[in-house]
Amino acid sequence: MSEERLNENMENMETMADYEKEIEESFKKNEDTPVWEKFAKLMEEKTPLQVEIAEVVNGGVTAYVDGIRGFIPASKLAASYVENLEEWVGKTIDVLVITVEEERKKLVPCTILNPVAF
Numbered sequence: 001m002s003e004e005r006l007n008e009n010m011e012n013m014e015t016m017a018d019y020e021k022e023i024e025e026s027f028k029k030n031e032d033t034p035v036w037e038k039f040a041k042l043m044e045e046k047t048p049l050q051v052e053i054a055e056v057v058n059g060g061v062t063a064y065v066d067g068i069r070g071f072i073p074a075s076k077l078a079a080s081y082v083e084n085l086e087e088w089v090g091k092t093i094d095v096l097v098i099t100v101e102e103e104r105k106k107l108v109p110c111t112i113l114n115p116v117a118f
Contacts, residue, residue: 005056014033036102045095050093051109056085063095070097076110 042049049064051070060073072095074082082088099108 011073039097043100046096048094048096050092051095053088061085061088070107071111072109
């Protein structure tokens with residue numbers, strides 16, 4: 001084999017780093033899918049789950065479900081107007097998932113206490 005052809009073959013060879021990057025990207029694409037499928041099923045079946053309110057953000061609060069941050073709008077937190085969202089931080093509440101958008105990484109739970117949301 002000529003040196004020129006050998007160099008050409010070497011340039012086209014995948015390196016171990018290329019292979020590792022490909023594997024890592026495939027895991028990233030698939031790692032969240034089962035949890036998003038779970039959220040879709042919870043939403044479809046209207047299955048309640050418990051979450052702990054983590055923090056107050058603009059317009060509502062957040063809670064984490066299986067490592068995914070969910071946003072609960074203030075209007076979906078209680079049946080009546082919530083004056084002080086800070087009072088909810090640290091509380092564990094029952095919620096139903098009302099929005100699941102995996103491609104946008106959007107999860108919106110709603111408290112069961114808010115019948116207006118259903």
